[in-house]
Amino acid sequence: MQQQYVQCVRDATSAPLWWTNRPCVEKEDCNVPKTADVVVVGSGYTGLVAAITLARRGRHVLVLEARQLGFGASSRNSGMLGPSFPKVGLSGLAKSYGDTLAQALMEESLDALAYTKQFIQDEGIECELAEVGRLVAALRPGDYRDLEDHAAVLQRRFGIMARMIPRTEQQSEIGSDLYHGAMLLERDSSLQPAMYHQGLVDLAGRAGVSLVQHTPVLRIVATGNMHLVTTSRGQIRSRNVVVATNGYTGSLSGYLRRRIVPISSALIATEPLPSSQMRRLMPGRRLVEEKRRVLYYYRLSPDGARLIFGGRAVRSGDGAIANSVDLYAAMVRVFPELAGVRAEYAWSGLIAYTFDMLPHLGEVAGVHYALGCCGSGIGRSTWLGRKIALKVLQDPEGRTAYDSLEFRTRPLYYGNPWFLRPVVAWQRLRDAIGV
């Protein structure tokens, strides 16, 4: 069986589906200015929203990108926009931080979602934004009961429209018998991530931001109340620096390297399938994620023709192929009739986990940073990009519930997540046996 799946994925294009017909992001490199008010490192959602916010308040902003604009997760993700609630849930947050901060962190997640949708609408960004809703599907009866409890809390404490779809009714949403019902979050939305990114590039250009690609930042040194930013193409003097490099942070900052766990996440997209089949498999056209520790999730492409299926990419062996086969097998487990269809695209990107599974923003040695979205960062990055810019501007609106969190590392962790494979294997085992 695995061999048959290899045949179905091995010719897939390794660039994201979203890059097809993408407007030309390979703009000509402009000269690197010698000075700026603010240097932003990284040109994903976080960096660009920070840059737009700062430029609109009169700062000369320079965005430096190591590869082409939007090379990172912001043009590779699956385009599932939700509140990105902290992974430990309300009760986990309350245990670690007390009720008040837990409530504030949950509410801020909702604010981030609302803000991002409003921002996209107000700025007229064309990115196929659609409020399609997200199903969180139960793999066992016990998962369904847990989801019922969760939905009740979401409704009572946060006024969220969370509706339970029992197993007897789920065929109206997903053409699969795998699940034991699902929770529907009606406000979650889909978008085309690279189009959202391109919209931000256009806004940044119009706000007067200088965007320079293929220019990695190698070092940032504070000198008095200025910073000296060393790049592959010379040095820049800047009053402020914002690091927005998320899963791609690497060795740029020893402090961040010890606090960020980069993890690869992968997606496949099938060949276009008959519309009658897609209507049967995905009648509700929802975003779907499975309730499990090692996540699988899927959605339709914006034209409704392809299934896009994603999950963690941590297989050893022939990396890309092994991960695609893994996703393919997971897809066939949900929709057995898809066995044999070709995956035309198979790509991956890096996300940034943190040890408390929460994003962080702040300042270290005079350098601002905002990162650690833990794989759920379309709304979060938009929100945090704005917040970190407001912090640079010393605007009190930059305050956030995340300010109260300590950004912790672990002993002996220096940026190499050697523990990932055993941890994921253990989590997969727990998913398989349901504990």
Ligand SMILES: Cc1cc2nc3c(=O)[nH]c(=O)nc-3n(C[C@H](O)[C@H](O)[C@H](O)COP(=O)(O)OP(=O)(O)OC[C@H]3O[C@@H](n4cnc5c(N)ncnc54)[C@H](O)[C@@H]3O)c2cc1C
């Ligand atoms: C496969 C995948 C699926 C995902 N699906 C979803 C989803 O459905 N919903 C959701 O909410 N989130 C999702 N995410 C997460 C989301 O995409 C990210 O949280 C978000 O895009 C992070 O944005 P960012 O701007 O912080 O970082 P990125 O977009 O990763 O940008 C960081 C940039 O920094 C650049 N850089 C790094 N170091 C340097 C340097 N030294 N000098 C210059 N530039 C540098 C990199 O080249 C990169 O372009 C997914 C992520 C992946 C990878």
